[in-house]
Amino acid sequence: MSENQWPDDGIELGRRARIAWSATLEALPAGTPVIGEVIGRQPFGVFLRIDGVPDAVGLAEITAMPHGAELPQMGARVRGEVLRHTEHNHQVTITLDEWGPTGR
Helix, strand or coil, X not given: CCCCECCCCHHHHHHHHHHCHXXXXXXXXXXXXXXXXXXXXXXXXXXXXXXXXXXXXXXXXXXXXXXXXXXXXXXXXXXXXXXXXXXXXXEEEEEEEECCCCCC
């Protein structure tokens, strides 16, 4: 992994995520397919801005990767599925289907 980065607007994004939490839960139940853009990278995963739900904060946690694989780069478009919701920090946990371009 080449660089770690928090989302540029992290504090404001967190505030908006807290305010929109009820709407996020309604829009993104577990099992919902999502597409989003990588807006932050950390050793434990990537933060996503989810298409259609701009105030939601997605976190694709990475617990294992194939040998030689890297986390998606900043700005990459990824596809995944909502795994669960984390109430205490208003995040939507995403499991990634693919780490490359989505074609959108």
